[in-house]
Structures are given as structure tokens and as C-alpha cells.
Amino acid sequence: MHLEYRIEYPVVLDVSLDVAGFSVLLGSSGAGKSTLLKAVAGLLPATGRPFAELPPERRPVGYLPQGYALFPHLRVWENVAFALRGSRNRRRAEADALLDGVGLVELAERRPETLSGGQQQRVALARALARKPELLLLDEPTSALDATTRDQVMGELIELVDEQAIPTLAVTHDPHLAAMADRMGVLAGGRIAQQGSPAEVFGHPTDAAVARQVGYQNLLPARVRRIAATHSEIACGDVTLQVPGEPRFAAGDEALLAIRAEDIHCGKPHETARGAQLTPFPARIDRLRADGVGLRLFCETPLGGLAVRIPRCGSNLRLGDAVTLLLDMAAARLLPLSA
Numbered sequence: 643m644h645l646e647y648r649i650e651y652p653v654v655l656d657v658s659l660d661v662a663g664f665s666v667l668l669g670s671s672g673a674g675k676s677t678l679l680k681a682v683a684g685l686l687p688a689t690g691r692p693f694a695e696l697p698p699e700r701r702p703v704g705y706l707p708q709g710y711a712l713f714p715h716l717r718v719w720e721n722v723a724f725a726l727r728g729s730r731n732r733r734r735a736e737a738d739a740l741l742d743g744v745g746l747v748e749l750a751e752r753r754p755e756t757l758s759g760g761q762q763q764r765v766a767l768a769r770a771l772a773r774k775p776e777l778l779l780l781d782e783p784t785s786a787l788d789a790t791t792r793d794q795v796m797g798e799l800i801e802l803v804d805e806q807a808i809p810t811l812a813v814t815h816d817p818h819l820a821a822m823a824d825r826m827g828v829l830a831g832g833r834i835a836q837q838g839s840p841a842e843v844f845g846h847p848t849d850a851a852v853a854r855q856v857g858y859q860n861l862l863p864a865r866v867r868r869i870a871a872t873h874s875e876i877a878c879g880d881v882t883l884q885v886p887g888e889p890r891f892a893a894g895d896e897a898l899l900a901i902r903a904e905d906i907h908c909g910k911p912h913e914t915a916r917g918a919q920l921t922p923f924p925a926r927i928d929r930l931r932a933d934g935v936g937l938r939l940f941c942e943t944p945l946g947g948l949a950v951r952i953p954r955c956g957s958n959l960r961l962g963d964a965v966t967l968l969l970d971m972a973a974a975r976l977l978p979l980s981a
């Protein structure tokens with residue numbers, strides 16, 4: 643399904659986005675993600691297609707707001723039946739069938755507050771499905787889930803949505819969720835800055851705004867020296883580096899070198915990873931912070947400051963230590979300076 647929406651308030655958005663399977667729109671806080679979903683659901687004025695000419699109650703759209711907005715005083719089945727018409731018995735039977743579809747019929751008599759975050763989300767999904775939607779809209783579906791169960795709950799939700807074969811658009815600032823999608827887009831500056839498969843967008847961000855959203859923490863000023871068939875030679879500070887071929891650039895162009903913290907390793911020179919030769923640099927650890935099973939380092943290097951993320955196990959690094967950083971230049975990307 644193709645969405646083409648223009649919104650003037652509370653933020654100006656011009657959105658042209660393809661939704662297929664489970665699709666994710668990534669954007670930073672305040673980018674307008676919730677605004678877009680509300681506009682498509684008919685809760686905010688907007689022009690566009692499809693559905694914009696219909697009043698909200700006639701739009702074939704299932705909308706799961708942030709926090710799911712379940713009625714706390716109604717039982718689970720009554721929350722689902724709220725979206726249904728007909729006699730109480732018929733609504734009950736339909737609600738049970740919908741709850742069965744999301745694996746929750748045993749909890750039909752419970753109140754929402756007695757359910758886990760993932761279960762509440764599935765009740766909201768069952769309620770949304772009661773409208774027989776042609777499009778499902780999920781606002782920050784991971785925000786009310788705890789980190790330990792998030793991937794599992796989202797995996798199950800994606801499977802459920804796949805079974806229903808309803809195109810789904812989830813908006814989030816969570817790149818992990820975008821990586822699980824069939825298709826993704828990035829909302830920045832009021833428009834879709836890039837869209838495609840997660841492999842395309844994560845692997846080849848078109849500009850710095852997209853690169854930031856998909857986890858390239860290091861964006862270093864660089865100048866293009868030479869473009870060859872398979873690689874480009876760039877100068878970053880006083881250092882000359884080789885990056886994968888970049889036909890968009892010409893010798894002399896100013897650019898940004900984008901490197902993920904995860905693509906910088908800490909170790910011995912001449913090591914290889916994923917078949918790529920790693921480029922070694924002397925560095926000093928300026929900041930160091932534990933981060934789950936990893937360590938986040940901020941290092942001074944001849945290229946400038948670099949954020950680095952390495953596995954914690956076996957590491958006895960300390961603040962001020964001199965280390966060798968190994969940059970996986972095959973995973974680095976050259977981006978236009980603007981944006």
C-alpha cells in the first residue's frame with residue numbers, strides 16, 4: 643500500500659511511503675511519527691491518500707496508540723467487543739474468536755491491568771482487527787515492553803500480523819525494531835529521507851540524517867582524494883583511508899565518513915573480520931561505560947574522537963589506556979556533507 647500524506651499542523655509533513663508486510667518508520671523524537679499515524683487514522687486534519695476523504699470511523703484502519711489505550715474498567719473481551727456491533731452474545735463470540743486469534747482467549751475475563759505489556763498489546767491488536775482493517779498502524783509498539791522480553795514479544799506480534807496478511811506500519815525510534823521489518827523508512831526533516839529493505843537502509847544510508855538513525859555513531863569530516871573502480875581514497879584529518887566505491891563523489895569533494903561503533907574493534911593489528919582487512923590506529927581511551935554485555939568507549943585517535951563498542955567479556959580495559967583500534971573500512975560509508 644502506498645501512503646501519500648500532507649500534514650500542516652502540528653508539524654509540517656510531506657510523506658510518500660510504501661507499506662508492505664511489517665513495515666517500520668524510524669524517526670527521532672518529535673520527528674512527527676505519531677502525527678503521521680493520527681493523520682492516517684483520521685484523528686488529525688490532513689490531505690492525501692488513501693482514506694483521507696473518509697471520516698475516522700469509516701476508515702479501514704486499525705490503530706494501536708502508544709500505551710494501547712485499553713479501557714481499564716472493561717474486561718479483556720469487552721475491550722475487544724467495544725469495536726463490534728450486534729447483540730451481546732454475538733459480540734462476545736466474535737471477541738472470543740479474535741482473542742483466540744491472538745492466543746489470549748483464556749484471559750477474556752481479566753482486566754487489562756492484570757496483563758503483561760505484551761498481552762495488553764495483543765488485546766489492542768485483537769480490538770484493532772475487529773474493524774477488519776486494510777492497514778494496521780502501531781505507535782511505538784516497543785515502548786511499553788521491558789527490554790528482556792521485547793524481541794520475543796515483537797517477534798510474536800510480527801508473526802501474528804503476517805498471518806493476518808494486513809499491511810502494517812509501526813513507527814518507532816528503535817533501530818532494532820526496524821531491523822526486524824520487511825520494509826522500512828526513515829522520517830527526517832518532515833519527509834521520508836530514505837526507504838527500502840532494512841539491509842539497504844542500514845547498509846547504505848543515503849545521508850547523515852539517515853545514518854544517525856540507523857546507528858552510525860561516528861560521522862567524521864573527510865575529503866575525497868581519488869575515486870577508483872572498487873574503492874575511494876579519502877583524507878580524514880592527516881590520515882588517508884580507503885572506503886568502498888562511491889560513484890556519487892568526485893575528487894576534491896567534502897564528505898562525511900560514517901562508521902558504526904560496532905565496526906571498530908579493539909585488538910591486534912592485521913586481524914581480519916568478515917574477510918575485510920582492518921585498518922589499525924593508535925588510540926587512547928577517554929571515556930568508558932558498561933552497556934549490557936558490551937563496553938562503550940570513546941577514544942582519541944588521529945582521525946578525531948571515535949565511539950567504539952566492544953564485547954565486555956574478557957576485557958580489562960581502563961580509562962587512559964593506550965590501545966590499537968581496528969576499523970572495518972569495508973563497513974564504513976561515505977556520505978554527502980549536507981543534511
Ligand SMILES: Nc1ncnc2c1ncn2[C@@H]1O[C@H](COP(=O)(O)OP(=O)(O)OP(=O)(O)O)[C@@H](O)[C@H]1O
Nearest residue numbers: 652653669670671672673674675676677678814815
Ligand atoms: N497537540 C499538539 N500541539 C502542539 N504541538 C504538538 C502537538 N502534538 C505534537 N506536537 C508537536 O509536533 C511535533 C511532532 O510530534 P509527534 O508526537 O508526531 O512526534 P514523534 O515523532 O511521534 O515523537 P515521539 O517519538 O517523541 O513520540 C513535535 O514537535 C511536537 O511537539
